[in-house]
Amino acid sequence: SCTMSLSEAEVQSARGAWEKIYVDAEDNGTAVLVRMFTEHPDTKSYFTHFKGMDSAEEMKQSDQVRGHGKKVFSAINDMVQHLDNSEAFLGIVTPLGKKHATQLKIDPKNFRIICDIILQLMEEKFGGDCKASFEKVTNEICTHLNNIYKEEGW
Numbered sequence: 001s002c003t004m005s006l007s008e009a010e011v012q013s014a015r016g017a018w019e020k021i022y023v024d025a026e027d028n029g030t031a032v033l034v035r036m037f038t039e040h041p042d043t044k045s046y047f048t049h050f051k052g053m054d055s056a057e058e059m060k061q062s063d064q065v066r067g068h069g070k071k072v073f074s075a076i077n078d079m080v081q082h083l084d085n086s087e088a089f090l091g092i093v094t095p096l097g098k099k100h101a102t103q104l105k106i107d108p109k110n111f112r113i114i115c116d117i118i119l120q121l122m123e124e125k126f127g128g129d130c131k132a133s134f135e136k137v138t139n140e141i142c143t144h145l146n147n148i149y150k151e152e153g154w
Contacts, residue, residue, distance in 0.1 A: 004086045006136055011083045017133035018080045020126050021118070022073060029069025032117045034059045040113055046106055072114065079141060093141065097148030108149045112142050 006014065021028050034056050037044045044050050049064050059065045075096060082088035100106040115138035123131035 004083060004089065004140060006083055006140065008084065010133075010136060013133040014083060014137045015080055017122060017126070017130045018077070018137070020130060021122055022077055022080075025073040025077070026066055026070045028121060029071075029073035030060060030066045031069075032072070032114060032121060033065055033069045035117050035121075036110075036113055037065075039117075040110075043110055043113065046104065046110075076118075076141070080137065083137065083140075089140075090144065093144045094148055097145045098152060100145075101149045101152040101154060108146055108154060111145050115142055 037050060037053075037059060038056050044053075047064075047068070050059065050062070053059050053062060053065075075092070078092045079089055082092060100111075101108070119131050119135060119138060122134055
């Protein structure tokens, strides 16, 4: 059963939009996290090694922030490559969701925050069409993650 609500054309345009921001995965991934930590300081509490960092500049330089930014973008990239194959897509999203729900105990609202910041960054850098093309993808990702959290008893 295909759970994805994206047409082939939507998948193609979402991939095109994502490619633009993924070219600089580490810098853009870092920018997304720094913005999240700055605008939503409570999200820092999940990352013990980021807690002491208060300035955006300090975060931007941090190898740990950069490493995690790149990791987030790599995971989304894997999902984007499998938007037309719901089994493969869920094969990536499910373990990720389970880990964040059970081991890391990350509040699922943080996924929406990250997705919204990615959309903001896309709009700032590449315009509203780019953002619009990717919006459905972020909704899919967040919906699936929320479902996994529910299954895990959140």
